[in-house]
Amino acid sequence: MLRAAGVGAGDEVIVPAFGNVEVTEAAAKAGAAFAFADIDPMTYCLDADAVEAVVTPRTAAIVVVHRFGRSADMMRLREVGQRHGLLVLEQGESEAPYDEIAQRRARAAYLDARLRGVRTPDGGDGHTYQQYVVRVPGNGRPDRDAFARAVRARGVECRVPVKTPVHRMAGFRRDVCLPETERAADETLVLPVDASLTKREMQRIVSACNALGGLVQPAF
Template structure:
């Protein structure tokens, strides 16, 4: 091979095209750059993705989680059940409001929160459960929602990796008390940086709008203690452009994943639950053997790859050390197994047919 065929295939590839650049420049020239008409337009358009729910734009996916918990009144003395197999932001948001994180295991062979493990973790202090739609696959909302309703728990969907994913026809972000999305550059769509909160509760939406803007709806008429977690109009304008392209990009991701499913051998390809619409933020396989050796060979073949996430949250220092001091130990065998086995391969919509063939050749040649 020669030329472009020798270039490494990136594991992820943010898209910033002329449309996004023009949108940003247009807003900068307008002088309306923060919490203006672009943000309002982005919220209205994103609402169509989540069955018309109220949408509140903020400055990051982590802020979306943090403010949602604050708006729901969750704080010291409360417990929130979270999967340990996720990015740390899922649990960090719980800690930031002063609540306690309770980790529950994922389902065998899957990457989603196990409803049975959630039920076993519920105590009188449990206030909410936070399912994570990891890698773009919806969590088991058909079983988690009835469970939460029986116990009177709020459900905060961490949909930061799952724009346009769905289960049995219902989009993620439209199941729980609230849903949260991220617009970080490597997500399925981005706004350079930003987040969105979705909810069917008008009062929760109003509280969120106050919280993101120093507690104000009217200038200098502070109603509650809030923060500055607003989205800029530059980010919103880019997000609106990306939202318009999300459908096409999602189908490309799904087509790339289908090609990999059909042609890869020697690895466990991503599971897809019945009725699930997987949008493949990551194409995550399992390696039943020496993962480090597999990664080294893939990298040598020019195939980008990454492990999300090598250390479960409960083993990260901010969680592990306090739990050890408190004599608390988590029994999460499926989480530990996934963390030891997963590798994510390129699936982004910029992949060419030739690059897909190179990925397959590299994976299928691992045993040689």
């Protein structure tokens, strides 16, 4: 898409550092420089104010990645693009059938109502819960990784969605200030909400997480 739009040498592309190294690689393969902007802590997608703060005369495009079943604030991001004459490209996620999305939403609602000690995801803007991402803030107590190990020991699968932000990776390393990206990389954990999960399995997820409720406290 970048090459087809004429983006190349001498241009700069604004990309997220939270996940998807392929997006940064695409900018580099097109011959453009890349610049990282911070994310919105609720959607995990590019934040419009953060994007505008890193626009330079060389900036030609913004690549927006929709993440975890939440959409970026495209209205505000397009406004930034229009103000600066920038191309705004989107990378979406594969769509699931409506009945599968409905079941995931039902399971997400079940967890939202019962989980303690973690911060549950914001369900706004038509969240499809492609992934159910909670926050496990450390606050001086055992951190996200310790929490994940303890949950797995109780028979519940969970995983870290973004282990290393792109701006910390070899070959893409940049000395930039991305506090929300860093915080999300340190705190996020994916819990299962697959449509195939039974009620007993959902109860096991809640029991496993809530048994650790004294280890961490939600940061509001």
